[in-house]
Amino acid sequence: AQTVTQSQPEMSVQEAETVTLSCTYDTSENNYYLFWYKQPPSRQMILVIRQEAYKQQNATENRFSVNFQKAAKSFSLKISDSQLGDTAMYFCAFMKPRVGAQKLVFGQGTRLTINP
Amino acid sequence: DGGITQSPKYLFRKEGQNVTLSCEQNLNHDAMYWYRQDPGQGLRLIYYSQIVNDFQKGDIAEGYSVSREKKESFPLTVTSAQKNPTAFYLCASRSSDRVAHGYTFGSGTRLTVV
Numbered sequence: 001a002q003t004v005t006q007s008q009p010e011m012s013v014q015e016a017e018t019v020t021l022s023c024t025y026d027t028s029e030n031n032y033y034l035f036w037y038k039q040p041p042s043r044q045m046i047l048v049i050r051q052e053a054y055k056q057q058n059a060t061e062n063r064f065s066v067n068f069q070k071a072a073k074s075f076s077l078k079i080s081d082s083q084l085g086d087t088a089m090y091f092c093a094f095m096k097p098r099v100g101a102q103k104l105v106f107g108q109g110t111r112l113t114i115n116p
Numbered sequence: 117d118g119g120i121t122q123s124p125k126y127l128f129r130k131e132g133q134n135v136t137l138s139c140e141q142n143l144n145h146d147a148m149y150w151y152r153q154d155p156g157q158g159l160r161l162i163y164y165s166q167i168v169n170d171f172q173k174g175d176i177a178e179g180y181s182v183s184r185e186k187k188e189s190f191p192l193t194v195t196s197a198q199k200n201p202t203a204f205y206l207c208a209s210r211s212s213d214r215v216a217h218g219y220t221f222g223s224g225t226r227l228t229v230v
Contacts, residue, residue, distance in 0.1 A: 009156070035218045045206065045221035052216055091158060095218070102147070102210060103174070104219055106158040 002027045004094050006107035013082055014115050020067075021077045021110045023092030029053075032096050034068065034075045035104070039089040048090070051075065079112075087114045118143045122207050122222035128230050129194065129201060137192045137225045139207035146212045148190040149219065152176060153204040162205075165190055194227065202229050 003026045013019045025034070036048040051059045051068050059066050063083075067076045079086055092107040120141045129135045139148065147166045151159040161174030165184040179198025184190055190209075194201045204226050208219035 004158075006158075033216055033218070037218075043204065043224050045208075045219075047218050050216060050218060093218070097216070103149070103161055103164060104159075104208075106151075106160075108156060108158040 002029075002094050002096070002105045004092055004105050004107035006090075006092055006110050008110045009108070010111045010113070012113040012115060015082060015084060017082055018078065018080050019082055019112065021079075021090050021092075021112065023075045023077070023107055025073050025075065025092075025094050027073070027094065027096075029096055032094060034066075035093040035095070036064070036066070036075075036077045037091045037093060037106075038086075039091065039109075040085075040087070045091075049077065082114045084114050084116060086112065088112060120207055120209055120220055120222035122205075122225050124225060125223070127225055127227045129227060130230060132196045134193055134195050135227065137194070137205055137207075137227070139190045139192065139222060140188055141190075141209045141220075141222075142188060143209055143211070143220060144187070145209035145220070146187070147210040148184070149208045149210070150174075150180075150182065150190070150192045151206045151208065153206060153224075159206065162192065201227055203227060 005024045032053045034051045038046045038048045049061045063080045065078045089109045091109045093104045123138045149164045150162040160176050163182040165171035181193045206224050207222040
């Protein structure tokens with residue numbers, strides 16, 4: 001079974017700083033998807049960024065980018081120029097794109113606080 | 117606008133009672149999922165359904181039941197057999213032809229045993 005590990009339960013940075021959240025996963029699959037979801041205090045889950053394992057290029061969405069290291073099974077999220085609105089729980093998630101259930105497996109989450 | 121609606125937002129259950137959490141989507145998604153969220157444990161899969169009238173157990177199905185009589189609806193019943201039901205419950209759906217886009221989530225239901 002796939003597992004996803006986020007080793008940083010909590011992080012805190014000053015506004016405008018850059019922060020990196022870590023995620024590692026365990027799988028024997030060669031093709032899969034990886035996601036970062038954000039859960040602000042409202043508790044609504046919001047997709048931040050996604051990466052397809054067969055793509056070499058790291059995904060980027062505005063201030064959010066990933067460092068995908070397939071051999072190391074690592075998928076970290078970098079937030080540049082952090083803003084107060086980035087304060088949230090962040091979850092890393094894994095999905096096998098096999099025909100069928102395509103279940104998302106989540107890490108334990110990292111609570112990120114952006115301080116003014 | 118299309119989305120997923122979960123109701124109620126807050127739910128209180130007495131010991132020994134069954135309660136049902138509602139999840140409705142108008143995204144025309146085939147697959148629907150129920151997750152439980154506890155502090156420090158991330159999200160854990162309870163049940164999922166890929167098509168109408170079919171569903172499978174997830175990792176923590178004991179004490180829960182579901183039905184999928186309509187494509188749009190996937191209600192979750194928390195039975196009296198669930199010994200620790202206090203948690204935040206999230207419903208999600210996924211398009212069959214846009215797997216790489218991940219899931220769309222509802223806004224959740226907070227269940228508390230009183």
